[in-house]
Amino acid sequence: MVKKTTSPNLSRRDFTKIVMTFLGSIMGAMVGLPIIGFIVSPALKTQELDDWISLGAFDGYPIGTPTLFSFTRSKVNGWERTTSSYGAYVLRKTESELKVYSNVCTHLSCRVKWDEDAHAFLCPCHDARFDINGAILYGPPPRPMDRYEFKIEEGNILIHLTGE
């Protein structure tokens, strides 16, 4: 096969090997790197949400009972408009004290539901319970219920929707 030469110079075969490896690597990188970008690019795109959502009149909410307000927001993912639904539990503790919770369970993002009989927020997925103040009563959640930042303008509750 390969003739062993005593010449100190690079053999023709070795030269070809080096050139082929070099050119092959360049060609591979030229195709390979864009392909990686092609695969991961949608994952690197973020659409920041920064919206104030009106939940209606402050006076319309009952005192002492968490009340669900549902709304939707749409985003564009690729070629499709994706509509996501959100739920905010509005709790007027007293005449003037207000708290607004996200209904997304802090465990694995199922949606919690206020249960009047149990007097707790129940998560149907892994049996988590939060009390009326959003504190963990039972189950696997790592932290209390998340709250929305809010403000009251002209008697209306507005919550701040942020994130991706």
Add this chain to the structure above:
Amino acid sequence: MAGKVFAWFDERLGLEAFYSTVLDRKIPKVNWWFTLGSASLFLCVIQALTGVFLTMYYVPSPAVAYDSIQYITKGVAFGWLVRGIHHWSATLLVITLFLHMLRTFFYGAYKFPREMTWMTGVLLFLLTLGMGLTGYLLPWNQRSYWATTVATEIFGTVPFLGDFLFKVLRGGTDLSALTLARFFSAHIWILPAGVVLLLGVHMVLIVKLGISNIPGEDE
């Protein structure tokens, strides 16, 4: 270490023998026209790779096929490049295959004992044209739509079987969602399966029989 690992695999898989049979095989003194087969193989592999990645975003439905391709071209990083390579190397592949066939024909390389290599090559060429035909519809733009209208009508002119072929290709009498779905299926599954099978036979025959000499003037 690397040598030991290689030796372990070599002992079980016969890599050295594979290398010397496939890559160190003896070939006659030939010219640049003999590189067209390798060029076609290279383009075929490029088509397979870029095609696989395009399916990550493409959706074969009349509602969103066009939008998904617009997204590939304008929204995805290097989408224009991957789609562009698939588009242009498809055209280039038909050209290299045609020249490869002309070389084989004019050098008489299709003669005994290489008739099977020639026949599988002809079928591979037809399959490639089929890939072109089915791929042309997928962007689902005006050009795709009317080109496929005409192409399926041409199949309809075949004596006796024409009407049947026309309907089978379209999945009914109309050029519809069914046509798009079956062209996509043919483009990514059925025709490539045929290509892989025949290409395997084609390559084994090339290695087994060797390639022919350039015929001399007195032959």
